[in-house]
Structures are given as structure tokens and as C-alpha cells.
Amino acid sequence: MSSEETKLEKERIKGYVHLTHRSAKEIKYEADFEVPTNFGEIGAVLVENEHKRESFMKEIVLDGFLTGPIKFSCDSWVHSKFDNPDLRVFFSNKCYLPSETPEGLKRLREGELVALRGNRQGERKVFERIYDYDVYNDLGNPDKDPGLKRSVLGGKEHPYPRRCRTGRPRCAKDPLSEKPSDKVYVPRDESFSDDITCLLNNKRI
Incomplete structure (x- = not known):
């Protein structure tokens, strides 16, 4: 080149x-x-x-x-x-x-x-390799129950290591919270192999 x-x-x-x-x-x-x-x-x-x-x-x-x-x-x-x-x-x-x-x-x-x-726009896809970070604002589920609202970790009020940004939509009842999901985004090359994922799901590690 x-x-x-x-x-x-x-x-x-x-x-x-x-x-x-x-x-x-x-x-x-x-x-x-x-x-x-x-x-x-x-x-x-x-x-x-x-x-x-x-x-x-x-x-x-x-x-x-x-x-x-x-x-x-x-x-x-x-x-x-x-x-x-x-x-x-x-x-x-x-x-x-x-x-x-x-x-x-x-x-x-x-x-x-x-x-x-990345450009901090849109929701992350499984195939992406973007290393962008965000606060932990998806620990609760206020849309399901107001009692499930949780504090945001990683900001000035509650300092904490950051997580990978997902770009998921915000909760309707709490705009500071992100809608929770069972799927956790990590850059593609950082994700576990299928063999290790299977062992984790079967609690063999």
C-alpha cells in the first residue's frame, strides 16, 4: 500500500x-x-x-x-x-x-x-468493534416497576469503572436509565468463544 x-x-x-x-x-x-x-x-x-x-x-x-x-x-x-x-x-x-x-x-x-x-451514535451491533464507554445506567427497570429504579454508577455522584456503551433506548419513566437487556455488548474480538460461552451457561467454569 x-x-x-x-x-x-x-x-x-x-x-x-x-x-x-x-x-x-x-x-x-x-x-x-x-x-x-x-x-x-x-x-x-x-x-x-x-x-x-x-x-x-x-x-x-x-x-x-x-x-x-x-x-x-x-x-x-x-x-x-x-x-x-x-x-x-x-x-x-x-x-x-x-x-x-x-x-x-x-x-x-x-x-x-x-x-x-465510534461516533456515539446509534445502538451497538453484535458485529461491531467499537470501544466506546458509558456509565452503568441499566441496572434497574423502572418501566416495569418504579421500585426497580437504580442509581447511576460511574458518574460524579457514584464514581465507578465504565462499561461499554450500548446506545439502547432510555426508559420512559426515567430518562437517566437505559432499557435493560439480556444481551451485553462487548467489542466483537473481546467476546467469549462459543465453547467458553457454553461452559459458562452450564456453570462449568
């Missing part, structure tokens, strides 16, 4: 993957594409998941370079394009000082930071 000589972002090279291996625990995809010799160093890969469900990306490896393979450690869930049309970006394992970061990578890193911070 960038050139070490000019540090400018180059035109993207597109490739479409095809399935080459499938096992019980792993699926491998491959794609063929050509990178010009004057392209410069590749600093990022943008991914679009065309499946209707999210996919867990373990790593991306680019082969065929004289200097050896370029690895991108992912270990992250990639949302479906039907849930979010934005491309998912993964950066190479190479580290840069701020003053030496290529301009193309700077723009992508700034965009990634914006995506992780």
Missing part, C-alpha cells in the same frame, strides 16, 4: 480468493495477483468478506517476494459486507516510528482509530 521512497499511497491491487483447503478447524483461501517491482513496501491489506456471516481471520501471508513472505497477524473477526460495507484493514507486522510512517499508512491508521472509537 505504500512506497518507502515517496511514502505515498499506491493504487490498490485487487485479488479474489478461492477455497484451497478445508478442515474441521481451519479453512484456507488463496489468491493470485501481481505486484509491480516499483510498488514499494506493502504495509496493509484491505479485506472484504462477501459471505453473509462473519469470518475469523487468523493471518494473511503474501508469498513470492525476494525478501521472503510478508505476514499480517489478524486473529480477528471480519464482518460481512452485508452488515457493514466498509473494508477491514490489517497492517503488516513491521513497526514504524510516527515520523517514519508512510502517508498511506497514516491515513489508514487514522481511519482505523476512528472506526474503533
Whole structure:
């Protein structure tokens, strides 16, 4: 995505993957594409998941370079394009000082930071990776019973560590309280795996 000589972002090279291996625990995809010799160093890969469900990306490896393979450690869930049309970006394992970061990578890193911070608008979705925080204002249920109203934890009156912001609607009888829910939002990569969730539900942990 960038050139070490000019540090400018180059035109993207597109490739479409095809399935080459499938096992019980792993699926491998491959794609063929050509990178010009004057392209410069590749600093990022943008991914679009065309499946209707999210996919867990373990790593991306680019082969065929004289200097050896370029690895991108992912270990992250990639949302479906039907849930979010934005491309998912993964950066190479190479580290840069701020003053030496290529301009193309700077723009992508700034965009990634914006995506992780969110804009504090709307209700959080399961597939999102937004790290936004809020007070504990969903501990009660005043709409069901006024006696179930609870104090807000995390503000100036009752300091407390914050929770992830969910953006759920406020209660009709108490605008300071958020409607409770059985589903708790956490950024997608922070959620428990299905195996651990099953063990927790069966009280085996």
C-alpha cells in the first residue's frame, strides 16, 4: 500500500480468493495477483468478506517476494459486507516510528482509530468493534416497576469503572436509565468463544 521512497499511497491491487483447503478447524483461501517491482513496501491489506456471516481471520501471508513472505497477524473477526460495507484493514507486522510512517499508512491508521472509537451514535451491533464507554445506567427497570429504579454508577455522584456503551433506548419513566437487556455488548474480538460461552451457561467454569 505504500512506497518507502515517496511514502505515498499506491493504487490498490485487487485479488479474489478461492477455497484451497478445508478442515474441521481451519479453512484456507488463496489468491493470485501481481505486484509491480516499483510498488514499494506493502504495509496493509484491505479485506472484504462477501459471505453473509462473519469470518475469523487468523493471518494473511503474501508469498513470492525476494525478501521472503510478508505476514499480517489478524486473529480477528471480519464482518460481512452485508452488515457493514466498509473494508477491514490489517497492517503488516513491521513497526514504524510516527515520523517514519508512510502517508498511506497514516491515513489508514487514522481511519482505523476512528472506526474503533465510534461516533456515539446509534445502538451497538453484535458485529461491531467499537470501544466506546458509558456509565452503568441499566441496572434497574423502572418501566416495569418504579421500585426497580437504580442509581447511576460511574458518574460524579457514584464514581465507578465504565462499561461499554450500548446506545439502547432510555426508559420512559426515567430518562437517566437505559432499557435493560439480556444481551451485553462487548467489542466483537473481546467476546467469549462459543465453547467458553457454553461452559459458562452450564456453570462449568
